[in-house]
Amino acid sequence: MTSPQPTGPGPLPPALRERVLRSVSARPSPTRPAARRWRAAACALSFSLAVVAVCVPQPDADLRPPAAIAAGVFWGLLVVAAAARVLFVRPGALWPPRGALRATALGAPAALALYPLLGAALWPLPGPPEGGAQGVLCVVASTVLGAFALGGLLFAHQKSDPVSPGLSGAALGALAGAWAALSQYIRCPFGAPLHALTTHVLPALLLAGLGWLLGRYALDPLARRGG
Amino acid sequence: MAYQAESIAAAAAFAPSRVAPVRPPRAAGASAASQAMARHAAGDEGAFEVIYDELAPRLYGFLRRMLREGTLAEDALHQTFLQIHEARGRFAAGAEVEPWAYAIARRVAIDALRRGRRERPAGAGEALGEALGEGRPNPFPDGEEAARAAELSRRLREELERLPPLQREALLLVRHEGLSLAQAAQVLGIQEGALRVRLHRAGDRLRSALGLEGPEGGAE
Numbered sequence: 001m002t003s004p005q006p007t008g009p010g011p012l013p014p015a016l017r018e019r020v021l022r023s024v025s026a027r028p029s030p031t032r033p034a035a036r037r038w039r040a041a042a043c044a045l046s047f048s049l050a051v052v053a054v055c056v057p058q059p060d061a062d063l064r065p066p067a068a069i070a071a072g073v074f075w076g077l078l079v080v081a082a083a084a085r086v087l088f089v090r091p092g093a094l095w096p097p098r099g100a101l102r103a104t105a106l107g108a109p110a111a112l113a114l115y116p117l118l119g120a121a122l123w124p125l126p127g128p129p130e131g132g133a134q135g136v137l138c139v140v141a142s143t144v145l146g147a148f149a150l151g152g153l154l155f156a157h158q159k160s161d162p163v164s165p166g167l168s169g170a171a172l173g174a175l176a177g178a179w180a181a182l183s184q185y186i187r188c189p190f191g192a193p194l195h196a197l198t199t200h201v202l203p204a205l206l207l208a209g210l211g212w213l214l215g216r217y218a219l220d221p222l223a224r225r226g227g
Numbered sequence: 228m229a230y231q232a233e234s235i236a237a238a239a240a241f242a243p244s245r246v247a248p249v250r251p252p253r254a255a256g257a258s259a260a261s262q263a264m265a266r267h268a269a270g271d272e273g274a275f276e277v278i279y280d281e282l283a284p285r286l287y288g289f290l291r292r293m294l295r296e297g298t299l300a301e302d303a304l305h306q307t308f309l310q311i312h313e314a315r316g317r318f319a320a321g322a323e324v325e326p327w328a329y330a331i332a333r334r335v336a337i338d339a340l341r342r343g344r345r346e347r348p349a350g351a352g353e354a355l356g357e358a359l360g361e362g363r364p365n366p367f368p369d370g371e372e373a374a375r376a377a378e379l380s381r382r383l384r385e386e387l388e389r390l391p392p393l394q395r396e397a398l399l400l401v402r403h404e405g406l407s408l409a410q411a412a413q414v415l416g417i418q419e420g421a422l423r424v425r426l427h428r429a430g431d432r433l434r435s436a437l438g439l440e441g442p443e444g445g446a447e
Binding site for chain 2: 013021035097159221
């Protein structure tokens with residue numbers, strides 16, 4: 001009877017070592033300090049737009065949301081920043097597990113939706129007047145600010161996720177959308193739930209979807225090499 | 228019988244409480260490869276040779292088992308190390324390089340398979356067969372015992388190939404590559420608990436398929 005033969009992977013070809021080392025030495029790549037500077041610059045540029053938008057004063061005092069809402073939104077922004085810090089600035093090189101990414105992509109817009117619902121219960125605010133352009137303005141502002149933040153995050157983390165780049169992109173998109181939506185909550189004078197859900201929360205969901213699409217190319221280290 | 232004891236031990240190795248890898252995981256603390264990677268990330272170009280020498284044999288074996296062909300595995304290994312080098316700016320000092328490197332290698336292999344060179348990551352079953360003793364000296368050199376051992380090996384390999392890819396991959400990383408549960412979970416992008424579930428289910432399937440109901444001796 002024949003006995004099972006060992007089927008190990010075999011020895012590592014010695015010439016491969018030279019080939020790999022030669023390729024690596026011929027291809028410069030950014031070191032960690034350089035990459036950190038780029039990441040910081042990209043994130044600062046993209047998020048600063050949202051910060052500037054928040055700081056622009058509302059000309060009409062009657063159209064300012066209550067200070068309590070602004071304070072609540074401020075804490076929301078801190079929560080988003082903390083979530084981004086925990087999720088994406090990690091000691092390892094790999095991204096969080098898929099479950100955490102999925103929860104972020106879906107949970108951030110869901111948490112965002114709680115704001116107008118709670119706000120409507122505590123401080124009833126009107127919706128925008130019929131036929132007004134406020135709804136369009138809010139959609140455009142939330143989407144553009146969020147898209148800039150998403151672009152910065154994708155640039156900062158490009159080619160970084162070999163495991164699930166689409167989900168990571170979706171999580172980044174949701175956080176960027178949440179950041180933009182919260183920054184708009186501070187300025188938007190209309191707190192009616194329908195207005196907030198359609199013009200602030202919906203863009204965050206759209207940005208999560210956009211992040212999923214773009215992340216598959218921007219975050220995947222092999223995306224441009226695939227045949 | 229000794230043969231039955233070996234069979235039962237092989238299947239029992241998949242029990243959730245026995246998912247310790249065949250190859251012992253690296254001790255806690257930064258490995259030589261991780262320390263070298265930290266230096267390389269900081270700009271020390273010479274450290275890359277240490278990374279290669281430490282990781283290449285393991286990654287090459289992993290890629291050979293995933294791709295089942297030497298040339299493909301060499302190309303994949305080359306690409307994996309290029310990716311590691313290009314992404315060094317993301318590597319934080321103190322982090323483990325092994326899960327990251329395996330994740331990149333796995334992604335490279337999947338990419339190669341998707342390009343149509345292979346239909347699926349075959350060979351994992353074979354590799355796991357080795358992990359369970361196929362590649363070790365045969366303890367039953369003659370006669371009926373040897374025939375039964377060979378038959379068990381063949382059946383085990385077949386059943387491993389039939390496992391769902393996610394379960395087979397989990398077994399490959401933990402049982403054969405010697406990654407810890409935490410490291411393998413990182414490579415696969417799942418929680419450690421989900422990995423335990425996959426390993427548990429894979430063990431159940433194998434035991435059931437091989438007619439070994441439990442480590443206490445279900446074999447007739």
